[in-house]
Amino acid sequence: MPRDRRVNEYNDSAFQVHAIYNFAVRYPERRRFSRSARNLIITEIKERRLTAVPDEHWMEEALRAAQRALESGEVPVGAVVVCDGKIVGRGSNRNLTDCDPTAHAEIVALRQAGVARGNHRLEDCELFVTIEPCAMCAGAMIHARLKRLVYGADDPKAGAVGSVLEVLNHPRLNHQMEVRGGVLAGRCAEMLQSFFRTRR
């Protein structure tokens, strides 16, 4: 019963984003709209029982963040943290910019999300990142008690979700999270491959 409720609450918030997102697409000239208009559109979407916001939508946002990393000469990896259907943290790789070995996109996004939520625990949050996280980032996600991770391409060189190491959902760890890989994997991988091709 409690589990079912959580699932329903989650779906409800996802429905809302979907509704508002569609509304924004249909009426791009209206950047803000009234609460009643918003409620109306949410009811409409719920009645039609449309599906929740697809993971691909948030991965597009992560890809945009990766593009920003690329434009500053960084390895093009991007991440967003989503909570209650809203982005609460965005990150692009900033290692060179900040002279910071820990400034991976995921860490940047998690830090921003922690501040936005006023909490170092991000139990209701999902993180979307263009490539399989490394051991450091997977560790940070465990410390954050993240609810769900969605990533794009596998990282056969440093991936810690199974490709090289199994930091996430290691059987000896208490915190387990839902993981989905391979979302828009082709585009995520292509961005990295073309970056490394031009550097060689």
Ligand SMILES: [Zn+2]
């Ligand atoms: Zn990392």
